[in-house]
Amino acid sequence: MVNLYFCSMKGKDKSQKRCRWLWVAGLLLLFLWLRQLPLYKPTGAIPFEGPYWYNPYQEVHPGGQWLRANFHAHSNAWGFVTSGRKNTVEDIVCKYDSLGYDIIGISDYHRITNPFAAGDAAGTPRGRLFVPVYEHGYNVMKTHQGAIGARKVYWNDYILPQTWSQKQHIIRKLKEKSRLVVLHHPAWMGGYSKKDMRSLTGYDLFEVLNDFWISEELWDVALSAGRPALLIAGDDAHNVFKQTDLARDLTMIFAGMTDSLLEDPEDLLEGPEGLLKSPEGLLEGPEGLLKSPEGLLKSPEGVYRALESGAAYGIEVTERLAHSSVAQKREGLDALPLLQSCKICSDSLVVVLSGEALQFNFIGQDGRLLKSVLCEAGGSTTVGNSGNSGSGSSSGSEAGGSTTVGNSGNSGSGSSSGSEAGDRCASAFYKLRPEDHYVRVKITLADSSHIYLNPVMRTKEKNGKPQMPPIQKRRLFTIFGT
Numbered sequence: 079m080v081n082l083y084f085c086s087m088k089g090k091d092k093s094q095k096r097c098r099w100l101w102v103a104g105l106l107l108l109f110l111w112l113r114q115l116p117l118y119k120p121t122g123a124i125p126f127e128g129p130y131w132y133n134p135y136q137e138v139h140p141g142g143q144w145l146r147a148n149f150h151a152h153s154n155a156w157g158f159v160t161s162g163r164k165n166t167v168e169d170i171v172c173k174y175d176s177l178g179y180d181i182i183g184i185s186d187y188h189r190i191t192n193p194f195a196a197g198d199a200a201g202t203p204r205g206r207l208f209v210p211v212y213e214h215g216y217n218v219m220k221t222h223q224g225a226i227g228a229r230k231v232y233w234n235d236y237i238l239p240q241t242w243s244q245k246q247h248i249i250r251k252l253k254e255k256s257r258l259v260v261l262h263h264p265a266w267m268g269g270y271s272k273k274d275m276r277s278l279t280g281y282d283l284f285e286v287l288n289d290f291w292i293s294e295e296l297w298d299v300a301l302s303a304g305r306p307a308l309l310i311a312g313d314d315a316h317n318v319f320k321q322t323d324l325a326r327d328l329t330m331i332f333a334g335m336t337d338s339l340l341e342d343p344e345d346l347l348e349g350p351e352g353l354l355k356s357p358e359g360l361l362e363g364p365e366g367l368l369k370s371p372e373g374l375l376k377s378p379e380g381v382y383r384a385l386e387s388g389a390a391y392g393i394e395v396t397e398r399l400a401h402s403s404v405a406q407k408r409e410g411l412d413a414l415p416l417l418q419s420c421k422i423c424s425d426s427l428v429v430v431l432s433g434e435a436l437q438f439n440f441i442g443q444d445g446r447l448l449k450s451v452l453c454e455a456g457g458s459t460t461v462g463n464s465g466n467s468g469s470g471s472s473s474g475s476e477a478g479g480s481t482t483v484g485n486s487g488n489s490g491s492g493s494s495s496g497s498e499a500g501d502r503c504a505s506a507f508y509k510l511r512p513e514d515h516y517v518r519v520k521i522t523l524a525d526s527s528h529i530y531l532n533p534v535m536r537t538k539e540k541n542g543k544p545q546m547p548p549i550q551k552r553r554l555f556t557i558f559g560t
């Protein structure tokens with residue numbers, strides 16, 4: 079434009095020669111600017127493969143503890159610039175304490191809340207853990223990310239609708255400055271597309287459940303592309319005085335992973351988020367923290383590792399509970415059944431809850447429903463097209479009439495405890511097939527709340543979690559980019 083302007087002045091005081099040089103300089107600048115844009119190679123969509131299964135719940139057992147967590151809530155950090163202006167950090171901590179949460183993170187935009195200050199402000203933390211997090215992103219399409227275990231804020235963002243490479247670049251930069259990177263509310267406003275899900279890599283967690291948007295379909299796209307995108311759920315609370323902003327979508331984190339953490343005790347004790355550097359660690363010493371009277375493991379690093387391994391699940395509560403008071407909500411949350419175990423026994427995935435459910439859905443590659451177990455008075459109904467063999471049909475029949483609908487070869491396999499009156503719907507199983515790449519379970523509880531479990535995934539190494547494909551820059555960006 080500048081060139082054109084000057085060139086249009088030819089004949090006045092600008093010579094033809096100068097005009098030509100301006101054009102050359104402009105083109106050169108444009109060329110250099112284009113080269114500075116992040117350019118990455120898309121990594122292919124390759125489904126999970128291998129002779130073994132990675133089960134994120136391998137260590138979950140009935141005696142373990144589940145911790146209630148929320149990592150997505152906004153305070154009044156930015157005044158009138160963002161919503162969240164009605165909440166102080168103290169308000170948020172107080173509300174989540176009242177709801178019985180064990181782990182809290184305040185995800186202000188581009189600001190890490192000081193856990194020590196929040197702890198002081200809210201009084202004694204009664205064993206509740208505060209984790210440093212923030213939400214990244216100020217672009218028009220709400221392509222946002224969460225940084226959990228954040229050490230430093232990464233300020234850059236691309237305001238206009240982002241290219242795939244720009245999204246990949248942000249993920250890479252966030253990962254350099256935080257322990258875990260989350261894709262926040264991915265399907266909301268088209269923040270991330272299906273194409274993005276088949277190409278992006280290098281993130282850790284996927285906010286499947288968010289108060290504004292459920293991104294279940296997009297999650298299956300990422301999983302089907304072989305991305306071990308593990309689940310997280312968040313309230314995205316902007317006004318904790320509004321009933322429906324609180325305890326809508328919970329993350330439950332298993333706290334009984336002490337043994338695996340102790341395999342690397344030095345790292346745990348002395349790492350950047352190590353116990354010795356946490357306020358509780360200083361007060362009570364590492365041993366006290368590792369095994370509190372309830373056997374809970376509570377350190378930021380313990381939380382990160384549990385999330386990273388997938389020993390967590392999400393709960394989407396009902397509208398009715400969402401509109402109830404804090405006290406009623408707490409009562410409702412306390413009454414929800416917990417995951418007791420999720421095991422692979424022989425070739426079957428067996429899920430057991432501590433209470434009854436209405437329905438278990440087993441979902442696989444491309445979001446396909448593999449099997450549905452409907453719990454009814456006097457028995458269970460199995461719907462599916464999985465082609466599983468019909469073994470185990472006798473137990474369903476004994477329960478008083480298990481019915482198979484569709485072309486399922488799962489006939490009558492229904493609930494694994496179908497023969498036991500009283501808890502016939504506390505568990506269900508799915509017979510894994512050679513062609514399954516991943517299988518996840520979605521459970522409808524008696525009050526119509528939903529539990530979303532992380533998937534079991536095919537893997538090439540025994541007990542090894544499948545890895546995200548490596549991030550690869552294009553050659554031009556390797557030369558000019560950072």
Ligand SMILES: [Zn+2]
Nearest residue numbers: 213222262263
């Ligand atoms: Zn957001």
